[in-house]
Amino acid sequence: MSEQPPSGRRERKKAATRQKIADTALRLFLERGYDAVGIRDVAAEADVAVTTVFSHFAAKEALVFERDADVERRLARAVTDRAPGAPLVPALRQEMHALVRHCLADEAAPVWRMIDASPALREYEGSMRLRHAETLAAALAAEPGAPRGATACRALARFVVDAFALAREADDPETAVDDIFRMVEAAWEAAGAGVPVRPVT
Amino acid sequence: MSEQPPSGRRERKKAATRQKIADTALRLFLERGYDAVGIRDVAAEADVAVTTVFSHFAAKEALVFERDADVERRLARAVTDRAPGAPLVPALRQEMHALVRHCLADEAAPVWRMIDASPALREYEGSMRLRHAETLAAALAAEPGAPRGATACRALARFVVDAFALAREADDPETAVDDIFRMVEAAWEAAGAGVPVRPVT
DNA sequence: CTCCAACAACCTAACGGTTAGTGTTACGGT
DNA sequence: ACCGTAACACTAACCGTTAGGTTGTTGGAG
Known part of the structure; x- marks a missing residue:
């Protein structure tokens, strides 16, 4: 419908970063429990900055409802x-x-x-x-x-x-x-x- | 049903404190806007401690839905x-x-x-x-x-x-x-x- | 009347999510 | 090759919320 707008590498990298954050977050949440994992933990484990997490997800909870x-x-x-x-x-x-x-x-x-x-x-x-x-x-x-x-x-x-x-x-x-x-x-x-x-x- | 259990002064004081907090909060919210007023502002204006606010209301939003x-x-x-x-x-x-x-x-x-x-x-x-x-x-x-x-x-x-x-x-x-x-x-x-x-x- | 347990309220200090503010890189289109 | 911009980083805070531990009043038991 409105996917693949113009092109490529940037969007792929961005999507990859987003996915990496979501996957890491979900893994940590399931391993240690949702409340026991902080945004700073997720960011560190995914090797991104805290602000990057929030540029992809509006809130901590959104990490769980990624799809x-x-x-x-x-x-x-x-x-x-x-x-x-x-x-x-x-x-x-x-x-x-x-x-x-x-x-x-x-x-x-x-x-x-x-x-x-x-x-x-x-x-x-x-x-x-x-x-x-x-x-x-x-x-x-x-x-x-x-x-x-x-x-x-x-x-x-x-x-x-x-x-x-x-x-x-x-x-x-x-x-x-x-x-x-x-x-x-x-x-x-x-x-x-x-x-x-x-x-x- | 389960109101007025035993008696008096304590409960009245407690209820008064609660009401004072709620009234103060609502007034400030309407004056300056909900987001522009912090819990610390409410507590200061109502002349109580921050922890007292949270002993009466489970969250900031609950101040608005007092009833x-x-x-x-x-x-x-x-x-x-x-x-x-x-x-x-x-x-x-x-x-x-x-x-x-x-x-x-x-x-x-x-x-x-x-x-x-x-x-x-x-x-x-x-x-x-x-x-x-x-x-x-x-x-x-x-x-x-x-x-x-x-x-x-x-x-x-x-x-x-x-x-x-x-x-x-x-x-x-x-x-x-x-x-x-x-x-x-x-x-x-x-x-x-x-x-x-x-x-x- | 006195003394005690309970409980409201206090203070300080922190924790954790979230957001500015400010750079720095690396794409992508010209 | 060049510039605008989007993505990301870092720091430092803001704000709601909670924990820890203290004080002072109250209501009731002795």
Whole structure:
């Protein structure tokens, strides 16, 4: 979309530095615990200056959620790139199943245990999801298929990210996603009550 | 319930100190801006030690949301103390209308403008609401009337606090509450699909 | 009435995330 | 070859927050 703008070496070096910092940080966090590792430790181990760390990551917590931009994109694309005519909410439910499985069954399990153990990380995750919800809301509002009001779009987006958070904490995450999405589906239909679902035909 | 445990003077002095700190802090924040006022400033102006501030408030942001325990209680009571036989979701909607009006039309307007202007405060408010949602979820789960699963209760609680956040940002907050609560109502009914709504009769 | 345990509040000093301020290098386009 | 700029470094702080240890008032037991 907007990748590979002009060229090369600088951007490669920059990306390499960023990756090195993120990898080093995650390794140290898992080895010694999130709170026991300081930014100065990460910087020293990655052989960069402290200020360099903060030029790549806005905060210490962001080191843990390095790939969060992917999730944001995937959520929006689950809406925009779905098969033409495919229903909206089931598409989102499917994506959510994929996300939950990815976070839960993966080799990523220790990371999520670490996140759950740290209030700072949990709080950061919360506001991150809120950003994702806003992006998703924008994608929903741009949908030609079922144009609800802006408020309804934002509400649905929030409900969806809520579903993720709740499912991750539930005993049976897969079932929880389905349970919550039954509610989400009903909510979305109710939002379209005034505006007819099939107006054109 | 659990107020006025034994007695007197100590608790009164303590409460007075707490109030003095909160009042001083809010005044300074509004005068000079949240970021421009440090904890050390607040402590000096309130004539207490820095450590005393933190013995009354867990964080700087908590100085702004001093009365948040009230909101938490009111939410739970909107469920538990409603007229017998009264429907659940409308009771919550009514409470939400009251909350939104209180935050919006009040003399509290400058405070909320300050909150909206500060990322730190917005983030703090987010996790605060999450706590409120958990409290509300517990109240819902204890309801004899319509016992959905624990997941459904937590989901509804989240949707409700989402409604507050979204309504506060909407052009027409009152209408937004109603719009979102139409969705919430539908979600709650859908959650009761498996479990019959009137099982005993 | 006295004395003691508890607890609010104090002070000092630090820790750890974050940010200016200021250079220094190495690309990349001209 | 040359210059503007982006990436990184170093230092030194700022600010929220916490630990350590002290003082003084209070409420209640003896």
